[in-house]
Amino acid sequence: MKVAGKTKVLVAGVLIAGTLATACSPSQTQSAVHQSGTTIVFWDLFGGADGTTMNQIVKKFNQTHPSIHVQEETQDWGQYYTKLITAVLGGKAPDLAISHVDHIGILKTQGVIEPLDKEAASVGIKWSQFFEPPMKDAVINGKHYAIPLDIHTYLLFYNKKVLQSAGISPSQLNIKSYNDFVSICDKVKGHGYVPLSFGESGWGPLAIWETFYYQMGGTSLLNKAGTKETFTDATNDAVAIKAMQKLYDLYNTSHIIPSNISNPDELFKSGKAAFCIEGTWSVDDFHKALGDQLGVAQMPVFFQQPAAWADSHTFVLPVNPNRTPEQTKDAMVFVKWVEDHAWMWAKAGHIPANKTVQNTPQFKALPYRRNYGSQASFVKYFPMTGTVWMMSDNEILNELQGILLKQTPVAQGVQEMGQILDRQLQE
Amino acid sequence: MVGVRKYMPSYLLMLPFLILYLLFTFYPIVRGFIISLQKFYVLGTKEFVGLANYNYLLHDSTFLSSVWHTVIFVVFSVPLLVIIPFCLALIVNAPIKGRKIYQAVFFLPMILGVSVVSSVWSAMLGNYGGLVDAVLNAIGIHQEINWTAQSTQLAWISVLAVTVWWTAGFNMVLYLAALQDIPKELYEAASLDGASGWAKTCFITLPSVKRVTILVVFLQFIASFNVFGQIFLLTGGGPAGATTTIVSYIYEKSFSEFLFGPGAAASYILFFILLIVSLIQLRLMSKTE
Missing domain, CATH: 3.40.190.10 (Periplasmic binding protein-like II)
Incomplete structure (x- = not known):
């Protein structure tokens, strides 16, 4: 097929114009005009x-x-x-x-x-x-x-049916301490259910550590100026490590949380778990899945004083x-x-x-x-700084996961978290 | 000028691509290099700091481990993604019934996007309801394994398996084209000489696909060095950062921490690694001419 030179130029021109027109046209949403x-x-x-x-x-x-x-x-x-x-x-x-x-x-x-x-x-x-x-x-x-x-915070969700079948009356559920909770969970485990459905990666465990830390009487995670962490200094060090140890134990000693649940929400919604710690945003979702079997409680006081992660x-x-x-x-x-x-x-x-x-x-x-x-x-909120947001701070989260996966000893891991945070606050 | 006039339509047809290329590829490459030399705040000041960002990376253990993780991935994925596609190509090239169907089936995952692949496999590799665990439970292995997060080894195995499943089809097609280019006469002559099938594969097929093998190896090298999407979506770089690669590091630095200087510097380091790999490839390719 032979096409005259001029036609070729024309075709080329049309193609170019087409490309540019597509590239420059505004998207639909932005061109939506409202009359008044x-x-x-x-x-x-x-x-x-x-x-x-x-x-x-x-x-x-x-x-x-x-x-x-x-x-x-x-x-x-x-x-x-x-x-x-x-x-x-x-x-x-x-x-x-x-x-x-x-x-x-x-x-x-x-x-x-x-x-x-x-x-x-x-x-x-x-x-x-x-x-x-x-x-x-x-x-x-x-x-x-x-x-x-709003304030969105972690709550303790429970499945009434599961608790009942493990011989625990949901209406008399009263968790007064960490040990209380562990012993209830042990009972549930004996009946073949997952005691506590909770993830092992991401910011969730960090929020639980923070909750434990404040419940044990730890003071602010950072200094007032927000330039240095304070959870590894002389007054807080022991608390920070103990809080981490108690978190570590849930996964690795008492096995209240099975290792590495890939989807904790789904597991709880499927009715195979007794407890789930999740945010306020899950109340209706869980209610839809479990109906009246769902129980919702405030974050229990596991240690000396009430505290719960929130944002x-x-x-x-x-x-x-x-x-x-x-x-x-x-x-x-x-x-x-x-x-x-x-x-x-x-x-x-x-x-x-x-x-x-x-x-x-x-x-x-x-x-x-x-x-x-x-x-x-x-x-209790994560500290607000001009540079670091702990919730999405992968270095901190990786260090924490390393502790829970037994790659780093608890005390050393807490120290390293402090060092990472200090360095990031200086960057 | 005569040349320009004569090839006017060709130039005009190239123009749209050239404009887009200059605007969206060439300019960002130059700009990225400049950013890698700056202390760069998106809305704030941009200060020239020389090689400080590169120096920062060499002292950042996260970066060094991400390079190491990438190397591990390359070392394992390249041989797998050369040998498996070659075997697949041999299968679909053999005169068997339904070979067209096999071709399509092996190639099919390749047309899926990384997000589709990753979400399907995430669902299959999870525990308490994941398909892989369910099958293991059915055959009597009663364990709830979270393949992508439980341990470093399992996470890497998951990423490798998904990558091979997803991309083997592409290399298979390259091999298939090469196999079909081998003259039939060679095999006929070998058969007359009484060569076994094994001998034919070793002495005819393998030498004939040498050039394609070099191409596949280096394309795979580059693809594997750039691994990001499936890792980001399957393991999120975990557990505990054990599957963070160079590109995930670049992404984290630039778009989570907003430290664009080190992010750009890291991508230039990756660029130089790939440049060296490509130069070696060119040398090897021209030798086999």
């Missing part, structure tokens, strides 16, 4: 029950506020902060975003978020209406950078030069509305950060919530 009012692009990292609950909240808000359109964009949990930072860098920052409260120090260091004192005050958000623990980390150098939405989702204002004052105002209107209706967010299982919500009839009507609402008063 402002559009607020709102980023979150909610999956599962969290995701559907936030979808409903946004939908309800948009229905009741015709002049404001909140456009919720959910990013993957694992990549969330990466995407948020690159979005701000690339000039495509959202107008409003969710952040974990102990992560805002890093976001501030990286220049991703800005203070919101004035903005919050303008819509009547009062800092006194929130629980104390998340507020501590929301303030840096006297300025508020985050508005807490908070908060609203933050990303640095976004394209956000108009009107959009900022409307974003805050949305935040205020969500805070006032935070019982809706409690549907996802979390404890609303807004204290006043606990007295609403809607909150009281939700199942199980009242079993753990008061845990908010003794929750």
Whole structure:
């Protein structure tokens, strides 16, 4: 086939134009134009029950506020902060975003978020209406950078049927100490069930170690300035090691936690395990799977005093030069509305950060919530720093897993965790 | 100028690719090198620090162990992914019934994305309900083994097995093409001389696929050095960091810790390793000409 030269050039030209056109066309979501009012692009990292609950909240808000359109964009949990930072860098920052409260120090260091004192005050958000623990980390150098939405914390879930068949009355379940718990678990094990369904990798074991550490009376993991760890200094060293030993024993001595469960949630949901330590976000998921067999309790006091790992989702204002004052105002209107209706967010299982919500009839009507609402008063967060977030700190998590897998002796492992953390805080 | 005019359509057809190549491959390569010499904060300052990032890596035990892990993976995966595909190619090249079906079956995993492969295998390799454990239980081995997380050895075996299952088909196709290029006359002549099947494989087939073998070995070297996706998704670099490779290290440094300087430096170290491997390959290939 012979094609004239000009035709060839034409075909080539069309192909080029096509390529460039595809490369340059804006994505669908960004070109969606709303006829009236402002559009607020709102980023979150909610999956599962969290995701559907936030979808409903946004939908309800948009229905009741015709002049404001909140456009919720959910990013993957694992990549969330990466995407948020690159979005701000690339000039495509959202107008409003969710952040974990102990992560805002890093976001501030990286220049991703800005203070919101004035903005919050303008819509009547009062800092006194929130629980104390998340507020501590929301303030840096006297300025508020985050508005807490919830407190999500570890709870003790149990399967009533399994306990009964092991001769333990679920209604009289009263765990007063670590040894109490181990002996109950031993009974369960004798009947062929998994005593405690819990993972061996990731941040979960670190959160249990932190819980034990504070329950044994350990003081803050870092110094006040956040420049040095303090859990291996003279006052805390013994506590940190003992807490780790007690965690290690669960896997390797009493075998309350079988080694390396690949999916602890599924195992518990399948009814083969008596206990599961999981976050508030699993309440409804577990309830769906186990029905009334599910029991939910606060984190027991295993040692001297109550404490439980927790974190908070908060609203933050990303640095976004394209956000108009009107959009900022409307974003805050949305935040205020969500805070006032935070019982809706409690549907996802979390404890609303807004204290006043606990007295609403809607909150009281939700199942199980009242079993753990008061845990908010003794929750413990991972330390907030400008550089390190222990929850996703792979070096620390690997060191910890090395201890649990018997690769590193307990005391040495704790020392090494301290050294890693110290080095990272200096970087 | 005459040449340019004459080949105008060719140049125009190349142009879109060239633009994309310059923009998305060449520019990032240069930029990455610059970042590797900087103390680089995404939104903050960018300060020139010379070779400090490279120095940092040489003193970072995590980086050194990730290089070591990558070498282990290369040492085990390359021979497996050369020998197994070769055997598969021999099978599907033999005049057996349904050879087209075997070809398709062996090649099929290759078309799956890494996330599909990893999630399927994660489900199969897990305990308390994973397929592999269920089969072991059924034949009387009553243990709940979490293949991807229980021990360093098991985690590596899982990663290797999944990688071989997933990618063997590609090398098989390369070998298959080479096998079909061997003149039939050679085998006929050998048969007349009374050569056994084994002798034919050793003295005709193997020498004939020498060039392809060199190609496969080096392509596999590069692919294995770049291993990341299946490890990230199957073991998450665990247990306790035992399966962290160079690329996972680069990812961790750059996108979890946001230390782009050391991250970029690590990717340049990987680049130089691969450059040396490629140069050796070119030398060997030109020798066999």
